[in-house]
Amino acid sequence: MIGLVQNELIKIFEKKMSWIFAIILIIGLIGAAVLEMKLSPQQTEDNWKVQVQSEIDKLEKKMEKAPSYEDFGEDEYPTEETKEDIQIQIDSFNGNLNDNVNPYTTSWSYLGDYGIALKSLITLFVVIVCAGNISSEFSDGTIKQLLIRPHRRWKILLSKYIALLIYSAFLIVVLAAVSYLVSITFFGVGAFNEKIYSIDLTVVSGGVYFVKNLLYYLPGLIMVLTLAFMLSTLFKNQAIAVGIGVFVLFFSSTAGLIIVSLTEKYAWTKALIFPHLDQTVFILQDKILNNITMPMSLGILGVYYLIFMFITFFFFQKRDISI
């Protein structure tokens, strides 16, 4: 079995595409850091609170001279910053001071924004690699040479599945490790408990938020991987398998939104897979779709997982290879 998994890993990593995906992740992470450096105001003082306070002072001075919104006629657009605009900025800075959240980019705010955002790229790459894995053996005809060996089909299929899990783990490790290295290179080492704003603007601990996001991301990723793997055994054509896989992936977030609006009328729609694929929502809320808790949501995913795996192994075992 170890030999079989080793074979499958070699085949994945001998393809240039598998490395290009990792390189795209790395470029994306560095690119985001560079843009953040260039485009957003940077922290120059050692203590950000001092800097924020001096910004507030500057804004208050500016406000004295600024015209009010009402100084402009009804049909006119304000041609310069009004008192009201400046007040919004001051409020925002005061909010930072009250919440104890640094408004300038820090290593954890970078990780919480970009490090987490790029995990959707991983999902896309995993779908492409998984959906192509078996279907490419069919389209290249290599499946014939693969299945005339002294191993049962389920064993060969399982070795492929394990190899794909390892490849996905590799991409996640690349994302976690490279994003952390980039963050401390560009923005300095930050305290693990440093406060940042989450995606819904609540104040969270940066380190915990980042690690939780990666962990809560795993169930959805494994589901998508398993689904793509199933497609890969069902379709002999690599392009069709990958195409459908990517389509399902993009459709799933839209479908998730549609289902949220449907659940009030039709309770059974809560059991559809789409709203459960993203478990990271449970970092910030206890329930989704009114009354579904995380264990319930994971349970629903578990049922789908068993169905997908059954279909995959059953069809592969039964299938006549006649290409």
Added chain:
Amino acid sequence: MSQYSLEVKNLTKKIRSKTIVNKVSFAVEKGEIFGLLGPNGAGKTTIIRMIVSLINRTEGEVVINGHNLDASFSDAMSSLGAIVENPEFYKYMSGYKNLRHYARMAKGEISENRIAEVVKLVGLENAIHQKVKTYSLGMRQRLGVAQALLHNPAILILDEPTNGLDPQGIREFRDYLHELAATGISVLVSSHLLSEMQLMCHRFAIIEKGQLIHISSMDETFAEGVDEQKEVAFEIDDANSALELLRSSAVAFEEVSLKGELLTVKLSKSSIPSVNKLFVERGLSVYGINAAKATLEDRFLEITNKKGEEAKR
């Protein structure tokens, strides 16, 4: 140990109500090259794929080198090497890495030496570390033989192996197979190229519409009786008078054609010398006598036609 490398008993494949292969049984002896002949779509490929377990059997038993495919799957599969249609490889890897890949899937450990030995046998030493996508079809075919032989199988199973090979490649491939058979490896080969199979095989079976309709050795097929009527072409300066002469003689013959200096008649082998004597004594110049050799194609058509007529009756 069984005397057969491969025994197939009552092999049947049904897809829904349609019977693709119907109760086919045969056995391949050690060191024998056995051919499966038949038109396209007769079920040859299905039979081969059932033997190598790419297609599920509806009924029947396959025993490879004494191991039953159902009872001891991995021993049975270890005893066979196969190329199913064109050998396909992972094109993005080198020939060597492809071989290592299959070596890792073998039941026992396959040493570096064994890989080197097989590579040398198929003459790919110089190209083995290049990526397979740079290989010609002939080279891929040889790599196919290499991967099939890696684990010292008792029987080599080849499905339409010469498809897409040029005449040079076909000839090389045939020589390989004869060398292999001489070392005691059996070969089961399917093809619809009859002339090719005639040169390649020791024994053959004819498959038609999913049924095995004939099985015999090449020697039996081409052993000819002394009294059997066959076509003989005489090249004579005056073919017309030769024909007249023949008509007036007591020799039993059948006229086939007369073209210029070439007189073709059907007669028994035993009467060729007396006919020749007759011509020479009359002062005709005989430049050549050519007895047509029956080809496998002729035999094949004879057999399939006879069966067809029987079926009509």
